[in-house]
Amino acid sequence: MEGYRIARxxxxxxxxxxxxxxxxxxxxxxxxxxxxxxxxxxxxHPALPSLRSESPNEWALAPEKFGDLxxxxxxxSLDHYHEIDIMNINxxxxxxxxxxxxxxxxxxxxGNTYAIGPxxxxxxCYRFVGMDEYVMGNVSDxxxxxxxxNSGPGRLMSEFKDYVDAxxxxxxxIRYCRGGCPYNAIAPSGGKITGVDxxxxxxxxIFDEITDRLNREMFxxxxxxxxxxxxxxGMRMERTKPxxxxxxxxxxxx
Numbered sequence: 001m002e003g004y005r006i007a008r009x010x011x012x013x014x015x016x017x018x019x020x021x022x023x024x025x026x027x028x029x030x031x032x033x034x035x036x037x038x039x040x041x042x043x044x045h046p047a048l049p050s051l052r053s054e055s056p057n058e059w060a061l062a063p064e065k066f067g068d069l070x071x072x073x074x075x076x077s078l079d080h081y082h083e084i085d086i087m088n089i090n091x092x093x094x095x096x097x098x099x100x101x102x103x104x105x106x107x108x109x110x111g112n113t114y115a116i117g118p119x120x121x122x123x124x125c126y127r128f129v130g131m132d133e134y135v136m137g138n139v140s141d142x143x144x145x146x147x148x149x150n151s152g153p154g155r156l157m158s159e160f161k162d163y164v165d166a167x168x169x170x171x172x173x174i175r176y177c178r179g180g181c182p183y184n185a186i187a188p189s190g191g192k193i194t195g196v197d198x199x200x201x202x203x204x205x206i207f208d209e210i211t212d213r214l215n216r217e218m219f220x221x222x223x224x225x226x227x228x229x230x231x232x233x234g235m236r237m238e239r240t241k242p243x244x245x246x247x248x249x250x251x252x253x254x
Contacts, residue, residue, distance in 0.1 A: 092206055
């Protein structure tokens with residue numbers, strides 16, 4: 001924490017990323033409480049399979065457990081409304097509210113997002129940096145958009161996009177999920193597209209949970225603390241804990 005202290009003393013805004021593994025997920029209560037006690041904003045990553053590992057699933061968090069974790073963190077965001085911000089939950093709520101992906105995992109990033117390595121190599125994402133088979137070109141060669149799109153990795157990303165369009169067309173969340181992360185999708189299959197992001201199960205669960213709660217609040221008239229809503233006009237005036245609409249208002253005010 002010494003580095004954190006020095007950064008804060010010099011006016012820097014510091015945040016922490018918490019990676020939940022298949023082992024640490026069972027300690028979620030104490031982990032969240034630590035962030036609350038320290039007054040930290042929480043950003044989480046699930047441990048994911050990797051194209052770089054010989055045992056890609058050793059530490060990975062199973063999609064079903066990740067779904068449970070996200071619902072738990074949604075509840076924590078509401079139970080501790082004034083005590084903690086969980087960025088992932090805010091992003092997921094924003095996706096549902098705006099009907100578009102707001103972070104790269106849930107956005108159609110193919111063709112407009114790239115990473116550049118130290119040697120000028122261009123990759124479709126920072127997670128591919130250093131992997132020669134995913135080099136799309138080099139900045140020194142000044143590749144055109146067409147050059148990048150027609151590279152091997154560029155065609156692979158386009159193939160993933162087409163796969164999502166075909167296999168997720170009946171999903172109610174396709175507009176703001178887009179099949180999840182393409183890297184996650186190809187990691188379990190050694191770089192081949194055989195499915196969408198394996199955490200689709202988790203994404204569906206949390207998006208359904210947010211949508212269902214939001215619909216109940218709107219139709220049952222749960223008031224937004226300090227704001228507007230059916231409950232604010234007398235339909236349902238009893239005091240309740242903050243809900244999705246209150247969280248939306250909080251996000252909008254940040």
